[in-house]
Amino acid sequence: MLVLTRKVGERILVGDDIVITVLDSRGDGVRIGIDAPRGVKIQREEVVRAVTEANAEAAAAAAGSGDDAEARLRRALGDLPARETPDA
Template sequence: MLVLTRKLHEAIKIGDDIEIEIVGINGDQIRLGITAPNHIDIHRKEVYLDIQEENDQASQISTDLIKLLKKD
């Protein structure tokens, strides 16, 4: 893990296309501004994990359905 220190309005570049800027600091919270191409999905980690779990459940249902259909 790379750990960097940034101040308000300073940024981090990831490759040529992604920039993360500190746009606000309020106590122990920071606000990040992220500039990235439209084809890159950006989610909070907890939302991303929820999406992954839902996708896993949906794929399992599809697999179970295919198994049931093959039995007939």
């Protein structure tokens, strides 16, 4: 990891087409601006982590209710009867 000290208004160049500018420094936070091509994804790590965790929870919940979802879909289609499962 490269660690740099920058002052407000100073820039960091990443490759040929990404510029990071220090906009403001307050207390324990720093505001930065990022100029990059449209095709470059720029995301906050905590947001990506939260979305990934929410997707995993939704997938686990869907996997647990897979039979119910299939039965609802079959009923909604109308032309397929709900599959009956034998009592164990």
